[in-house]
Amino acid sequence: MAQPGAGTTGPAVVAEDLRKTFGKDVKALEGVSLEVQPGTVLGLLGPNGAGKTTTVNVLTTLLRPDSGRAVVAGVDVLADPAEARRRIGLAGQYAAVDEMLTGTENLELVGRLNHMATKDARTRATELLDQFELSDAAGRPAKTYSGGMRRRLDLAAALVARPPVLFLDEPTTGLDPRSRIGLWGVIEQLVRDGTTLLLTTQYLEEADRLADRISVIDHGRVIAEGTSSELKATLGAAVVEVRLDSPEEATRVQQLLAEREATVEDDLVRVPAPDGTRTLADVVRTLDGAGITARGLASREPSLDDVFLSLTGQAPDADQQEQPA
Amino acid sequence: MSTTTSTSKAGGSGSSLVWALKDTQAMATRNLRRLMRQPEQVVFNLVSPLMFVLLFRYVFGGAIQGLEGINYVNYLIPGIAVQTVLFSAGVTGFALADDMQKGFVDRLRSLPMSRSAVFGGRVYADSINNAVGLLVLLATGFAVGFRPENFLGLLLACVLLLVFALAVSLGYALIGLTVRSAEAVNAATFPIIFPLTFASSAFVPVATMPDWLQGFATHQPVSVVINAARSLILGDSATAAQREVLLGGSDTTSLVLQSLAWTLGIAVIFGLLCTRKYRALGR
Numbered sequence: 389m390a391q392p393g394a395g396t397t398g399p400a401v402v403a404e405d406l407r408k409t410f411g412k413d414v415k416a417l418e419g420v421s422l423e424v425q426p427g428t429v430l431g432l433l434g435p436n437g438a439g440k441t442t443t444v445n446v447l448t449t450l451l452r453p454d455s456g457r458a459v460v461a462g463v464d465v466l467a468d469p470a471e472a473r474r475r476i477g478l479a480g481q482y483a484a485v486d487e488m489l490t491g492t493e494n495l496e497l498v499g500r501l502n503h504m505a506t507k508d509a510r511t512r513a514t515e516l517l518d519q520f521e522l523s524d525a526a527g528r529p530a531k532t533y534s535g536g537m538r539r540r541l542d543l544a545a546a547l548v549a550r551p552p553v554l555f556l557d558e559p560t561t562g563l564d565p566r567s568r569i570g571l572w573g574v575i576e577q578l579v580r581d582g583t584t585l586l587l588t589t590q591y592l593e594e595a596d597r598l599a600d601r602i603s604v605i606d607h608g609r610v611i612a613e614g615t616s617s618e619l620k621a622t623l624g625a626a627v628v629e630v631r632l633d634s635p636e637e638a639t640r641v642q643q644l645l646a647e648r649e650a651t652v653e654d655d656l657v658r659v660p661a662p663d664g665t666r667t668l669a670d671v672v673r674t675l676d677g678a679g680i681t682a683r684g685l686a687s688r689e690p691s692l693d694d695v696f697l698s699l700t701g702q703a704p705d706a707d708q709q710e711q712p713a
Numbered sequence: 714m715s716t717t718t719s720t721s722k723a724g725g726s727g728s729s730l731v732w733a734l735k736d737t738q739a740m741a742t743r744n745l746r747r748l749m750r751q752p753e754q755v756v757f758n759l760v761s762p763l764m765f766v767l768l769f770r771y772v773f774g775g776a777i778q779g780l781e782g783i784n785y786v787n788y789l790i791p792g793i794a795v796q797t798v799l800f801s802a803g804v805t806g807f808a809l810a811d812d813m814q815k816g817f818v819d820r821l822r823s824l825p826m827s828r829s830a831v832f833g834g835r836v837y838a839d840s841i842n843n844a845v846g847l848l849v850l851l852a853t854g855f856a857v858g859f860r861p862e863n864f865l866g867l868l869l870a871c872v873l874l875l876v877f878a879l880a881v882s883l884g885y886a887l888i889g890l891t892v893r894s895a896e897a898v899n900a901a902t903f904p905i906i907f908p909l910t911f912a913s914s915a916f917v918p919v920a921t922m923p924d925w926l927q928g929f930a931t932h933q934p935v936s937v938v939i940n941a942a943r944s945l946i947l948g949d950s951a952t953a954a955q956r957e958v959l960l961g962g963s964d965t966t967s968l969v970l971q972s973l974a975w976t977l978g979i980a981v982i983f984g985l986l987c988t989r990k991y992r993a994l995g996r
Contacts, residue, residue: 448823452995470825478823482816488747500739501826503732529750545820 399423399459400553400584401430406446406456408608416442417453418608424553424586424601429579431599432588439608440588441481444557447586448478461553461584477546477554481561483538484545487531491522491541494530495548502549509548516544520574536567540574547578554578556587560594572597592690604699611699620690628659628671631684644674661687733827740834741841744808748842758804758842762797762850769793769916770857779918781955783947787861788959790854791870791942792915795935797850798878799910801843803902805835806885811895822994832886832987836879843878847871863948866965870942873972877938880976883983890990909935914943920958931961934975941968 401424408417417439424430432440445451447458449469458465461475485494492513499509517526520540525533530541539559546554559575560568575598579585589595595602596616604612604619612619632638632655642652648667650659661667668687675682748755766789774785812818821831851859851867861867889898912926913919913936919927930936944951944965956962963971 450819450822450995473823473825476823478820480816480819484816484820486743486747486817487815488750489743493743493746497739497743498820498824501736501821501824501830503735503825 398462400426400461401447401586402457402459403443403447404457406443406453406458408442408446408451408453416608417446417456420456420605420608420610422603422610422613424584426552426584427579427582428600429585429587429598431595431602432586432605433590433592433595433602434588434605435590438605440605441557442608443605444478444480444555444586444588448476448555449473450478474549475552477549477551479539479542479546479554479556479559481557483535483542485530485538485541488529490529491517491526491533494541495544498545498548504549512548516547520544534567535563536570539563539567539571543571543574551583553584553586556585558588558590561590568594606699626661626664626687626689628661628668628685628687630657630659630671630675630682631655632657632680632682637680640678641675641680644678645671655683729827733829733833736827736830737833737837740830741837744834744838745841747808748804748838754804755842758801758846759849761800762793762846763853765793765796766790766850766853766857773916777917777921779921779958781918781952781958783955783959784858784860786854786858787946788918788943789916790851790859791946792910792913792939793854794847794850794870794874794942795877795913795939796906796910796915797846798843798874799881799906799935800902801839801846802878802882803885803898803906804842805839805882806887806889806898806901807895808839809835809886809889810893810898813890813893814895818994828991831991832883835886836882839882840875840879843875844871847874861946862950863946866945866948869969870945873938873941873945873969877934877972877976880980880983883980883987886987887983887990890987890994909933914939914959918959919961934972934979936961937968937975938972941965941972944968 401422403420403422406417406420409415420439420443422430422432422443432443434440442451446453446456447460447465449465449472452466460472463472463475465472486497489497492510495513495516496506496509499512500506502509504512514523514526517523520543522537522540522544525537530538533541543556543559546556556575560571563571572594575585575587579598585598587595587598599616601613601615602619603610630638630641632641635652635655638652638655638657641657642650645657645659648659648670650657652658659667659671665687668685671685769789770786774789777785780788809818812821818831822828827833851871885898885902888901889895892898892901910916912922912930913933914930915935919930919936922930940960940963944956944960944963947955948965951960956964960968
């Protein structure tokens, strides 16, 4: 019989039509399918409650789906969860480090529970603390760490046993911008070293920077899939936003810019800007020609909101508010 | 089917029992480290039984009747010993709920470790904590005049109490797994332990209670265990009257067997429920 995992080509992670209902009618997953090729990064992008964490929990053996198939590093997660656990690293949504233990003790514990020899666990802990710039804090209890340091320690804990496949569930949620950028650097280094990574995020910017491919998930379904530029292409690139004094004035501006497919929402006019600054210049000329003074004028790249607007016809937060509890 | 892997992770299925023990040891070490780094919790666990000893020995003790000639401090210490281990047993549920709440249990569940080690390591560490608490209590007891008739009996009584506490701690583990909030487990400790220790033979002879309470107070498990401990400590010195009035008319062997039956029953029921609950986390 072929050795599972080793030597097999094909995707490092496969999810096929995963379905999961909590209780009677909370449908967390309604047929999630995705694939991650070895050595690449998949960003699972979606708002709160979209099913990101549930998907990760199924793939990391924490949760059994009602139906579907999941394979990680060549191991069927549902048939042989124990073997799957030997091949994955997970850093969950909360930095699951023991705050009473020191950085070294945390990593040594995970090493021992991964059945490494005590000495190997110690060497590996030192190595990881060094790699994640935590050596100076190695002997301090994790409760004295900053949010960014805790996340780095949590990430290090997921890497103790050198798993071929790594799962990161919202690795930077709750971090300040500086720590977030620091953590991105760490993750990029891991990926350069060949780790296969599935990461969930609420931020397009994060998926954009870290992921080779992005799956957009909403209401337990993958609603779009592709590279970052492919997804952006479907959004029609940047948008020029003009804010006016009143909704009436906004409607007037929208009519003036109707040729450019402008849309209006209250006192805000959005103009797709496929040709970048030329659209901006055109908008300024139109406003000037009509003698209208805008309160604000900005050109911006598509955001997660825009992805959702375009994919679901609703902004993610508006959508959530309309969801019955 | 091959279980060899090319990664650095070792551990074949043949040695799973060895790994389960090693995992339990690793978890117990972690739990004890945590405990030692929360001195305020340790101090609280030790101080409250000491307060009870002083309160009952010097404030209420003089008014307690019906002791059939037993010195009250000798009557009191086994009762407070049971109360102490019962309160400490709550730590099991409290700590487990805390680990659930903070996502630590999910990390453990994603590791190739033995599942039973999560409970094993918990109960192992908490039993050591409990044993230390019992030692401190006994030392205090000696300082205020406690003099056991039978030292071997005292030792056996301590073992009996620790095993009983272990069974009860599985009940707390179940609460911890269910409510997943350390505060809620803490809040649940009091209403469970309070009636069981006060409507028992812990502080006053059951014969001094109203009739309607005596039936419960004599036969509920906490009283049975206290009576067994007392009987072991009194040894042959117990008079027929003391045995009849204070120990429910049973001899040492019968009390110890009853205690072990309760302990085993509680351990099996809650052990099974905990296992089921833990498995259900993945559903």
